[in-house]
Amino acid sequence: MFRLDNKVAIVTGGASGIGLAISRLFAQQGAIVHIFEMNVDLAERETDLINANGGEAYFHQVDVSKQKDVKRMVDKIAKENTIDILVNNAGIAHVGTVETTIEEDFERVFNVNVKGTYNCLQAVIPYLKDKGGVILNVASIAATVGIPDRFAYSMSKGAVYTMTLQVAKDYLKHNIRCNSISPARVHTPFVDGFLKKTYPGKEKEMFDKLSKTQPIGRMAKPEEIGALAVYLCSDAAGFITGCDYLIDGGFVKLNN
Known part of the structure; x- marks a missing residue:
């Protein structure tokens, strides 16, 4: 159960934090993991560790905010493999209200968190349409509840959440499942x-x-988020699409 044997998975931001936990667990469960990451030294080290521990992982230096870069790398992977899974995890944070968030910071958060997710969706979905696949977006509790001083970040994760619903709706007939997870801290x-x-x-x-x-x-521990990602991207979750999963220690429902 929850095996991902021979599934080809792209994990953005897959060499640190939540993304690294997902990359490691996917590899442990039999997936062939392609890590999109900007930090070359970190990504090479973590990819080598995954391979040394019996997994199969590859590193690609990709800036998800650059559409041409994303498409070029996705096309390259697709020529050699059948892409089965996309995990949109790459993201950056920002602290500030609408008044203290300057334009440059707003655009930086938007370009990575929102445009980056869009770029990867647009590049990968054409390769999933003929045979189906799974997309998992990493949103946040900030997408649906108010968090102090997180104006730009909350905006971006709200967009990730609604993109999840739209992709799930538009590609039902292509057997593409699309879900999101919303962690707390x-x-x-x-x-x-x-x-x-x-x-x-x-x-x-x-x-x-x-x-x-x-x-x-x-x-939460990153591995706990990774475990949920494994389940949602496995065949065991084949009846689940268009859903957002809170993994928040009770923050949204019990914090009153």
Whole structure:
């Protein structure tokens, strides 16, 4: 159950945080993983580790915000393999209200989180139409509930969520399933870097404080998000499309 044997999967932002957990677990479950990543050193190291542990992974330096770059790489992979799975995970965060979000930051978040998802969808879907496939978008609880000081980020994840619904609707007849997952706080290197930069000397205190904002009392582990991704992209989830899955420690429904 939940095997992905010989499935060819593209995972954007697949060398760190949630994306890395997805890449590792996909490979463990038998998928052939193509990682799209900008950080060359990190991606090469993590790809080598996956292969050393018996998986099969390949690294491609791709800026998902550049449509020509995405299409060129997807076309190259498709010439050699049948693409089965796309995971749109690449994304960046931003802290600020509408007043404190400058135009350059708004556009940067939009270009990676929204346009990047669109670019990958547009490039991959033509290769899925004839035989079906699975698309999984990484949204966020910020897509559906208000989070303080997350104006641009929430905008972008709301777009990811609604793109999920639209793709699921438009490609039902092509046997393409499209779902999204919406995590709350996940303990990734980004969180550690944010705390170190914003609260120097108080990292542990603030980590504990942020953890307790989740009703379950802790942040999620990247591997927990990855496990849900494995299920949704496996044949065991063949009756699921057009859904967003909260994986939030009770944040949305129980935080009152």
